[in-house]
Amino acid sequence: MAAPGGGVKARVLVRPKEGILDPQGKAVERALPALGFDGVANVRVGRLIELDVEDPRQLAPMCEQLLANPLIEDYEVVTEPAAEAPGPAA
Secondary structure, three states, X not given: OOOOOOOEEEEEEEEEOOOOOOHHHHHHHHHHHHOOOXXXXXXXXXXXXXXXXXXXXXXXXXXXXXXXXXXXXXXXXXXXXXXXXXXXXX
């Protein structure tokens, strides 16, 4: 549900920092050629978090305190205006 007052729809992409071991990424990188997908390198596995927020200024603190572990993960936030609920059909 869209946040009242306009808010934003946010997508937070969290992934391991460069230089941090990524065992899931390595497993995927090894498995793809075995399945016939060649030419794949530097696989990183992360997670995507989608949320609606009224105040986009809260996003960075949310990421730093809960959504990402800033010691070992980087995050990227993408926002767009929250969709308004459709009005009644005419």
